[in-house]
Amino acid sequence: MLDTVAPSPPVTREPAVPPPPSRWHPLTGGTAVWLFMCIEVITFGMFLLGHAWGWRGQAAVYREAQALLHVDSGVRGTVLLLVGSGLAYQAVLTNAAGRPRATAGWFAASAVAGLAFSVNKVLEYGSPELAGITLSTNDFWFSYIFITGLHLLHVLGGVGVLAYLSVQAARGVYGPDNALNVEAGAAYWHLVDVAWILVFPILYLMHP
């Protein structure tokens, strides 16, 4: 004889309550890129602190060398990087608004700004005042060539990233629901800017 199984009562579910809105959104571009940014700024910072320490005991040599630097070139570079960061930020905004062609255009413009910074820096390296100066000339020039060269490599890498993002955005790959790469690329470009904002005053402007 088969037992009849009583039907189980229907499960009543509580209506899903959305979590309270948070004032702080998740990190733009993801946590990994922010960790990378922190490590990079610390790296640049350590080299710059080493350079600052070099002023002790070699102040005359450092002052003479610093006087040869093209501060106007440094200012041009600062302006180009700041404008480039602003353009990259516009790309993030237009991507969030679902305008892929505008996103591609802003990223392309930002890459052009980065390229202009690179040309400006190469012209600075090739200026007659810096002719014959190498990494081994003295400690000041070692710091200058090494730190600005390291930064220039970051800029060139960033130009490649921005150009890639521009092409992909033009193909319609990104959008409001697929913004991680867009935000990560823009965050990286902000890092390049922040690093330069440390490099410029400490190498070009500051002295005892």
Next chain:
Amino acid sequence: MKRTYLSFLALTALLGLTGAMWALAGAESSAAMVAAVAAVKMVVIGAVFLELDCAWPGWAVAAAAIVGTVLGGAVLLMGA
């Protein structure tokens, strides 16, 4: 549009501060003054990250600590 205007406002402030640093360096000002203006630039950038990118504030505090250490440390190490 508010975010766009804010970003342009921040950019203008940063460009102005860059000019101020240039002027200070030309006037043979102390390293501490140049570093102070650079620190103000970082505050503006921090505000951009906080208000425009809405990043978690702890990261802005960490960034400020790193940048402040580098700028302040540079001034101290130079003996300025």
